[in-house]
Amino acid sequence: MATTTASATETHTEQAGRNRGQRVLGRVVLYVVATGFALFAALPFAWMVLTTFKADSDLYRPANNPFVYNDPPTWHNINLLWNDTSYPTFILNTLLVAVVVVLITIAVVVPAAYALTRLTGRWGESLGILIFLVYLVPPTLLFIPLTGVVADLGLQNSKWAMVLVYPTFTIPFCTWLLMGFFRGVPWEIEEQAMIDGYSRIQAIWKTVLPVSLPGILTVVIFSFTLSLHEFVYALAFVQSSDQKTVSVGVFTELIRGDVFFWQSLMAAAALVAFPVALLYNYFLDRFIAGFTLGAVKG
Amino acid sequence: MKHPTFRTDRDTMARVETRNLVKQFTASGAPAVNGISLQTTDGEFLVLLGPSGCGKTTLLRMIGGLEKPTSGDILIGDRVVNDLPPRARQIAMVFQSYALYPHMNVRNNISFPLKAAKLDKAAIEQKVQWASSILGIDQLLDRKPRQLSGGQRQRVALARALVREPNVFLLDEPLSNLDAQRRASARDELQVFQHEIGTTTIYVTHDQVEAMGLGDRIAVINDGTIRQLGTPHEIYEDPADTFVATFLGSPPMNLVERDGDLVGFRPEAVELVPPEHGDASSWLHLTLAEAREEYLGSEKLIYGEIDGVRVVARVHAGTPMPAHEGGKIPITVNRAALRIFDKDSGLRRQPASDSVSASPAEEASA
């Protein structure tokens, strides 16, 4: 009797010890793997930042340890970027294009998403999925015919070509995204507003829109960041540096033949990449909710 | 009335009428509302009563203009409003969920309809004050809806409906979100409130106690049709068919078969002690098999069977149980309390008894 109890306790503690050992091991593996992934993902960006502040004499000596500052770090490259290149123009163009695209997107997407959730009954949902599928038509399939269309419209080599074309990917995605938000707004509050003496459009304006403000903000952020990300159309449509946006301008203008202004190049990339990443990251969960196609509820 | 200035500029007769109203949501399924005709009188409190899913909400929403009828007409103040949007119907509606605007505080919720009517600031403020004092929510004006209790929300919704000076109030189960205790007092307040305001009200509920307590008249609805329209007294005493008979009353009316008809009597019509001059011409004698009693304090219920049909009697708690003979007890019911129904159609067969005044509303028999 006593022995069985003893052995039972023994195996019990043994098991507990093993469990604890496993748990500690599990944690260690977890941290190692997490760190590994983070390093892999962030490496190019860390490298950008490191490079940005290097002096020429440091950077261009292959024997130097590239992971440290052998010469003191310098702001010189950022000054150069800001004062002697078209970078400020790229930034302005990028912002201009993005802001106008956001405005167009909102103006088109809000009524469309509303109609698909509220006014079109059963086939609204199917049509919504169809519109979302349009998002999957890649720029690389369309950029050649669109180059022709843009030329026909007299917009070749103009940033307005981008303003015109970017909504083709922001509209499908954001319509889908906003439909999710509108579905969550109780019908009754807009019906109440209509009872209270407002027309349907006024009811939307005064109840549905204020209540779905987070959704609209999400649409703003995503159409903004998607515009900032775009590369293919920008590359195909625009050739003069005064019309270029950052993602194309940096790549095509700051590399002159074989001459690379590496530090300024990296500064240019990092200066845009991080703010965009922060903005995007903040709204990512909503973005993902759109991507999961309702295969996941939540 | 506390505020006699109210309702002076009312120009239309606030009467609601539906003519053969039908609503069919899906082409294949049964209609949610299947040919309803009813008419309110000015200032009346009309209750639509029926089990869940019978089409009450759909009917109310059609009157409000939120749902388009498949066929039939809706008239408000003698004017066909079928093609008018809700805002042009001069109605107020309180949803089951209250539908308070979550992004506005109570004051803005209440003044929202007034802004639509483009009243000036002072007038709006005055009306908000007036409505909120009637409903006792003056203290809550700066709160957001989510900071309110269920009862407070209901009052805000009522206040918002009130300031519109509507021709008609449409209320869809406004008390169903309250707990049992709050519900009883809210029912009472609502009745006082409606009498004070005197606005025609159509009130939807599936709760017969609410319907009996509140309604000037009740329309009992089942499967999208009106089974009976009448005063609470008529509905209770003279049910038009077995559905109405068994839907109202708790426990509901007993129905036993006699000579090929269904004979109905209320549990409280049952006497356990045979009346002294209980001759068969004015009293019906029955035998309750397998009788057992349930004590409820002020009264008790006696359950049993007659010809295999369950029967319930309700008697004063002090009434002694008669002697059992193998669980069998004799009961008597005054013939005046009997209601005879056709066995096949379920419709009332015998004309209304003299004890009850005849219904002025012809629809009742329709």
Next chain:
Amino acid sequence: MSATTTRDERYLMDRDRVLGPLFLLPAVVYILALVGLPLVLAVLYAFSDVTVADPRISGRDDFVGFDNFRAIWSDNVFRKALRNTVVFTLISQVIVLLLANILAMVLSADFHGKRLVRFLVLLPWTTPVALGVLGWFWMLDSVYSPIDWMMREVGLLGPDTPFGPARNMYWLGTTHLAQGAVILVHVWRTLPLATVILLAGLTAIPQDIRDAADIDGAGFWRQLFYIRLPLLLPIMAVALLFAIIFAFTDLTIALVLTRGGPVNDTQVLASWAYFKGIQGGNLAQGAAIALFLLPVLVAIAIAMLRLARRAGEETA
């Protein structure tokens, strides 16, 4: 006012039938004009002789039948590009699927610094592609690559070393290394998207299912194979389909990292379409090349529709 009111013009905008189409119109017009029409044009271009200098199809004589397809098919580079597109996509997405499962599992656990890890791990997706890839471009530089420096330091590179005698690996200058680099950057870029989609699926597995499995004493691997993976299958399919689309149709990585080099060994359909169509000015051939993306896209769209329909049925 008349006793009866029929269709009143003032209330036109309150009707669903009027307002619905009106609200949808701008979106539909936009998509038809700038996605639908170009899609049709893409096909027309492919059978025509349009160039950047003369982008109009004005008549019958602008159509050249299958000439463009014959021309691109006889071109060795096109076949390389076609093969590369498929191979790069397949290899990178197999790796992505594997890594995304691991990473999603890591991110669904609780640990210190999780928010930071999440932010960093998502950077490749949240930053503009072209800029991120520039970072890789510089890291893989032919002279100043830090990887080369490390290899030199540990004696792997330079005179009398295993990879010597050269002092540099020329990552983007040698065929296989460059192809590997393109695949690596594809993995780097699409991993975050696949991960977050999977993560959404993972957190949607009801806690009580996991608890029940814990109580039943199911170990890590049992839980993984009998609970997580089967439940995650639909969402994994969604993640994979998106990742495939982005990898398959990518132009940015190929262009910024290698410009299709060395000697077209990393050319993909999209980049080759760009070089032919935009840089070379031969819109017709460019369109014909890009058209080869279409069958795969259609297949994926159909798969997506099926998934969405099934999800819809389950919710209903």
